[in-house]
Amino acid sequence: MTDWGCEKAKAELEEYLHNELLTEDATDIAEHLANCGDCDGERRVGLVLTQAVQRACKEIAPEDLRDQVMTRIREMQAH
Template sequence: MTQSHDHSHDEPSDSDCADYLERIVYFIDNELDEADCSVVREHLDSCNPCLEKYQLQSTVKSVVARSCSETAPNDLRERVVLRLRAVQARISETD
């Protein structure tokens, strides 16, 4: 994944950006090795469109994570558990 191109003096090509945009998800999730993280950071420092997309994806991921950490109200959870048990009972009866 690591590329040896030096883009500090010229604009990245569309194909370079496409490669980095694919890696941004892994970068946000800390799933790249340090060498690849450094390469992605360098690209983001020199490519404003990719930086904007990185910031957007990072914000979306943060909002989703925050939303998923909320718990359902007790009455809703109880209704879901009752429905699941009813479905399980029907499945057991047909076996």
């Protein structure tokens, strides 16, 4: 394992949180995070934001709002 250092770990943090890295790279970042409080803090913030976005994406707009938006889109497409 190679300690990536803070700059590289933070640059790859989003991919790490989304499990988009090769296993070896993910292992290296996990090792760095375990030994670096600053980067682990960044990981925790990123995790909270990722979870908030995932929850927001599951929400459905009220039907009347959806109807208004679709009506406006159709009006714009007609012009």
